[in-house]
Amino acid sequence: MFDFEMLFMIGLKVLFALLMIGAVMTMAGYSVLAERKVSAWMQGRVGPNRTVLPLVGYVPFAGKFLKGMGMFQPLADGLKFLFKEEIIPGHVNKFYYNLAPIVALVPALTTMTVLPFGEFFADNGESFPLMLANLEVGILFILAVSSLGVYGIVLAGWSSNSKYPFLGGIRSSAQMISYELAMGLSLLPIFLWVSEPGTGAMGLSLVDIVDSQKQSPWLLLVQPLSALIFLIALFAETNRLPFDMPESETDLVGGFHTEYGGFKFGIFFVAEYAHIVVGSAIFTIVFLGGWHFMPWMSDPWPATWIGSLIGVGWFLAKTIFLIFFFIWIRWTLPRFRYDQVMNLGWTKLLPLALINLIFYVCLVTWLDQPPA
Amino acid sequence: MAKTVVLQRKPLSLSERTYLPQIVTGLKTTFSNMFKGKVTLQYPEEKPNIPKNYRGIPTLVKDPNGREKCVSCQLCEFVCPPKAIRITPGAVPESEDDREHVEKAPQEFEINMLRCIYCGYCQEVCPEEAIYLQDEYSLSGYSRDEMINKKEKLYELGGTLPDQHYKWDKKKNAEDEGNDH
Ligand code: SF4
Ligand code: SF4
Numbered sequence: 001m002f003d004f005e006m007l008f009m010i011g012l013k014v015l016f017a018l019l020m021i022g023a024v025m026t027m028a029g030y031s032v033l034a035e036r037k038v039s040a041w042m043q044g045r046v047g048p049n050r051t052v053l054p055l056v057g058y059v060p061f062a063g064k065f066l067k068g069m070g071m072f073q074p075l076a077d078g079l080k081f082l083f084k085e086e087i088i089p090g091h092v093n094k095f096y097y098n099l100a101p102i103v104a105l106v107p108a109l110t111t112m113t114v115l116p117f118g119e120f121f122a123d124n125g126e127s128f129p130l131m132l133a134n135l136e137v138g139i140l141f142i143l144a145v146s147s148l149g150v151y152g153i154v155l156a157g158w159s160s161n162s163k164y165p166f167l168g169g170i171r172s173s174a175q176m177i178s179y180e181l182a183m184g185l186s187l188l189p190i191f192l193w194v195s196e197p198g199t200g201a202m203g204l205s206l207v208d209i210v211d212s213q214k215q216s217p218w219l220l221l222v223q224p225l226s227a228l229i230f231l232i233a234l235f236a237e238t239n240r241l242p243f244d245m246p247e248s249e250t251d252l253v254g255g256f257h258t259e260y261g262g263f264k265f266g267i268f269f270v271a272e273y274a275h276i277v278v279g280s281a282i283f284t285i286v287f288l289g290g291w292h293f294m295p296w297m298s299d300p301w302p303a304t305w306i307g308s309l310i311g312v313g314w315f316l317a318k319t320i321f322l323i324f325f326f327i328w329i330r331w332t333l334p335r336f337r338y339d340q341v342m343n344l345g346w347t348k349l350l351p352l353a354l355i356n357l358i359f360y361v362c363l364v365t366w367l368d369q370p371p372a
Numbered sequence: 373m374a375k376t377v378v379l380q381r382k383p384l385s386l387s388e389r390t391y392l393p394q395i396v397t398g399l400k401t402t403f404s405n406m407f408k409g410k411v412t413l414q415y416p417e418e419k420p421n422i423p424k425n426y427r428g429i430p431t432l433v434k435d436p437n438g439r440e441k442c443v444s445c446q447l448c449e450f451v452c453p454p455k456a457i458r459i460t461p462g463a464v465p466e467s468e469d470d471r472e473h474v475e476k477a478p479q480e481f482e483i484n485m486l487r488c489i490y491c492g493y494c495q496e497v498c499p500e501e502a503i504y505l506q507d508e509y510s511l512s513g514y515s516r517d518e519m520i521n522k523k524e525k526l527y528e529l530g531g532t533l534p535d536q537h538y539k540w541d542k543k544k545n546a547e548d549e550g551n552d553h
Contacts, residue, residue: 043405044408045410328403329399332401
């Protein structure tokens, strides 16, 4: 006996999951392009502007524009990675060497299952969040899984059995551990604030956080310090400049992926950018009001499917701005020295996060006092 | 005696010690750079302006009447530091009867561009102003043989340069006036 209803639901879920993977991977691919384009613009260059699909180049206006923007570059890059020879150096530990790119990519893709990216308005006026799995402990899940990504880097570093990747692996594990703490601590005040009696939200659910920012100030404005600490930790967790210790081309050749080439290197690359995409989405959800319009304003769009589309678009716009911000920072700041990174993490960021937490504990307790 | 002044650095203020204002300034700089003009050339389509005295590929030139200027004196062959030039001297072709048996011409003239260091000594030493380093700078080939410029290639690259001497015209004029030697 087949339960067709059940089968249909499963099919739908699989379809959604594939769509989501497609969307995130496309965004990751195009953030690579954005990285190259933005860096080019900031340095007075033009950037990739040659790749074009066979016929598109002849479309009068759009073809030229798309070519100039390098819109087909990610395709070319991906194909190049696919067709390159896969070299496995003789001195590596084959099993872990092959495992590492997968371990790096899987957490990046897993975190997006609990990312809400919009809301859907049913006919009866109810609204459901658009996400793959509405987990009660969404943020905890994300923190837990995304920090697994470091194992990919560590495995890559160790299994490569050569000095530069090894140094990269060591650095990345040290760095991740130091900044994980600050990151977690910077999120606690958010949940204290949101779980305040009267707002209705009582969990670690990302949807509740977004809804608490509806028609009220964004949490960025309420807790700028938490946002700052979270952002810095996010940069460190995604290995972006100024914290790209594991890679640091100038002193470690390529860091953990020095011994990788071809498609395996491509996977590391995509994983890194997928982390950035997901990280930007999380920052948008927690601090920038998710798919809600502007601080203190209610959403100007109607509560229909058009509204939910605009909402998703608005969420994407914020996320893309944050991705741009990541790139912008990268081409502005020089890299920290390794000891400076450690110093910043343990002696500045962690105490600051603690003070921040204590301050908000006191504030929330004081605000929550039942009126005498 | 120069006096050494030790500058007293002001202690950093709190906002300076967070580095945040400086980071914002940096961000502003990079952002404004995005809208400035581009400084790069789209290379194969757009080429940079080559200055007049540029030392590009050595080439052989002809005089305005289309005659070979090189007299295969081999001075350039001797002066060339990496020995990139190889000349086989020969006779002037019979068609040019006013020049025949008076001057020599190279039968074969090879410049090995894998050896040439673009020093320009050949141009400097040539008594006939026959060899010039011109503005062409990009050359490539699939084999070592292709990288050896033969005489035809050298004349093709060189073309004709304006030349104020008109050596052979003057000689002819002198002959016409009856004072040949
Ligand atoms: S190029 Fe000039 S220097 Fe060289 S052989 Fe000819 S005339 Fe002599
Ligand atoms: S430029 Fe210098 S190295 Fe090249 S052919 Fe002339 S003399 Fe020889």
